[in-house]
Amino acid sequence: MEKVGRNFLLLSAIYGVFGMGIGLYMASVETFKYSAVHSHLTLFGFVSLAIYGLTYSAGLAKNDRLAAAHFWVSALGAILFPIGEGLAIGGGSIALAVAGSLLVILSAVQFVVAIYRA
Numbered sequence: 689m690e691k692v693g694r695n696f697l698l699l700s701a702i703y704g705v706f707g708m709g710i711g712l713y714m715a716s717v718e719t720f721k722y723s724a725v726h727s728h729l730t731l732f733g734f735v736s737l738a739i740y741g742l743t744y745s746a747g748l749a750k751n752d753r754l755a756a757a758h759f760w761v762s763a764l765g766a767i768l769f770p771i772g773e774g775l776a777i778g779g780g781s782i783a784l785a786v787a788g789s790l791l792v793i794l795s796a797v798q799f800v801v802a803i804y805r806a
Contacts, residue, residue: 690751692741692744692751692755692756692758692759693741693742693743693744693745693746693751694741694745695741695759696737696738696740696741696744696759696762697737697738697741697742697745699733699737699759699763699766700733700734700735700737700738700740700741701734701738703729703730703733703734703737703766703767704730704733704734704738706729706733707726707729707730707733707734708730710722710725710726710729711726711730714726721777722774722777724773724777725770725771725773725774725777728769728770728773729766729767729770732765732766732769732770732792733766733767733770736762736766736795736796737762737763737766740758740759740762740795740799743799743802743803744802747806748803748806749799749802749803749805749806750802750803750805750806751802754798754801754802754805755802757798758795758798758799758802761791761794761795761798762791762792762795762798764788764791765788765789765790765791765792765794765795766788766792767788768784768785768787768788768791769785769788769789769791769792770788771784771788772784772785772786772787772788772789773785773788
């Protein structure tokens with residue numbers, strides 16, 4: 689459990705690379721249809737997960753079994769939401785985007801609880 693902060697930071701960096709890659713691709717082909725996917729993957733996947741990781745690493749949030757659950761909910765929400773959003777933008781169902789967004793909100797609530805408990 690002591691590695692939760694590190695795990696958040698590692699996953700943040702990975703999602704950041706993917707988010708930036710999507711942005712670079714869109715710029716290179718000059719089509720910005722999926723800019724929301726790029727934005728959400730970068731903002732939640734990179735920025736929010738980095739903040740979570742730094743907060744756990746600094747000891748400002750309680751690092752226990754609930755922190756590990758927070759990591760997995762965040763990791764799943766951060767990838768399902770942009771994938772689902774991309775599918776919805778492409779004309780598919782919004783179900784995956786809705787599920788992912790609910791996980792993102794749940795992870796934000798978990799973060800509040802982790803800080804409160806510290």
